[in-house]
Amino acid sequence: MQTRSTPGAMLKAMREKPPLVQCITNYVAMNVAANVLLAAGASPAMVHAAEEAGEFAGLASALTVNIGTLSTQWIDGMQAAAKAATSAGKPWVLDPVAHYATAFRRDAVAALLALKPTIIRGNASEIIALAGGESRGQGVDSRDPVEQAEGSARWLAERQQAVVAVTGAVDFVTDGERAVRITGGSALMPQVTALGCSLTCLVGAFAATVPEDLFGATVAALATFAIAGEEAALGAAGPGSFAWRFLDALNALDAETLDARARISAA
Numbered sequence: 001m002q003t004r005s006t007p008g009a010m011l012k013a014m015r016e017k018p019p020l021v022q023c024i025t026n027y028v029a030m031n032v033a034a035n036v037l038l039a040a041g042a043s044p045a046m047v048h049a050a051e052e053a054g055e056f057a058g059l060a061s062a063l064t065v066n067i068g069t070l071s072t073q074w075i076d077g078m079q080a081a082a083k084a085a086t087s088a089g090k091p092w093v094l095d096p097v098a099h100y101a102t103a104f105r106r107d108a109v110a111a112l113l114a115l116k117p118t119i120i121r122g123n124a125s126e127i128i129a130l131a132g133g134e135s136r137g138q139g140v141d142s143r144d145p146v147e148q149a150e151g152s153a154r155w156l157a158e159r160q161q162a163v164v165a166v167t168g169a170v171d172f173v174t175d176g177e178r179a180v181r182i183t184g185g186s187a188l189m190p191q192v193t194a195l196g197c198s199l200t201c202l203v204g205a206f207a208a209t210v211p212e213d214l215f216g217a218t219v220a221a222l223a224t225f226a227i228a229g230e231e232a233a234l235g236a237a238g239p240g241s242f243a244w245r246f247l248d249a250l251n252a253l254d255a256e257t258l259d260a261r262a263r264i265s266a267a
């Protein structure tokens, strides 16, 4: 992996100076994602109102924008925050939840892409459709394997000049030149709602910590989820106990364990 620092070193740096991350996320994910960021060692703030989202982006070290439960007022807030983050040179992450489902979502995502997200994180169905491909997605859950989204992700990364992360059983990250696959996690993860949305917020937290290495930051966030997910699955009886075990595992994960266990390979 060609990054300046290891995932563990980035996790340690994040905990030493918890970054303020503005998360514009959906109603389903707000509480889950805030707890995920706190457990990992970052400081979340769910601030989306059009009246203040742009101003708040000036205070935060990174922004994440998720269209999961969209409404017109929220779009204004998303755009104001994205413009403020871009003009301040701060990283911002787009999560295009089910953007293929309706014209309202498609238009919102097109406008957000024009505001140049520095990182895009989605599941395979979302990334395939974002690149104009034939996706089998309908709702918020993926119906396509990550392998089939790799070409779409490379194309999108080049076109948007952004880091693109596709998540699923094996994650894939590319900046258009470099590409890696990350293995780990658990089949219970897609059984718990909003873990993908929470991961998007965690990508924002790592990006805030190492804004000079957005590729490495994205890989580190995904590797953190992969190892915490594996650990949580060990004692989980199902999605319910997995959810709380995942928060505990995330909180207990240390830099050395992350670096020793992360499985990241060039793609």
Ligand SMILES: Nc1ncnc2c1ncn2[C@@H]1O[C@H](COP(=O)(O)OP(=O)(O)O)[C@@H](O)[C@H]1O
Binding pocket: 122, 123, 124, 140, 141, 142, 167, 168, 169, 170, 171, 184, 185, 186, 187, 188, 189, 190, 194, 195, 196, 197, 199, 222, 225, 226, 229
């Ligand atoms: N079958 C699986 N096995 C292991 N990890 C998975 C699996 N499916 C999803 N994950 C993990 O779950 C997290 C959320 O990804 P995903 O389910 O793709 O997002 P979304 O919720 O946006 O669809 C990621 O960390 C991903 O690696």
Ligand SMILES: Cc1ncsc1CCOP(=O)(O)O
Binding pocket: 026, 028, 029, 068, 069, 097, 140, 192, 193, 194, 195, 196, 197, 198
């Ligand atoms: C169920 C649902 N409906 C609208 S947003 C949302 C949450 C989606 O979360 P994730 O993409 O992390 O599975």
Ligand SMILES: [Mg+2]
Binding pocket: 095, 097, 122, 123, 140, 196, 197
């Ligand atoms: Mg999602």
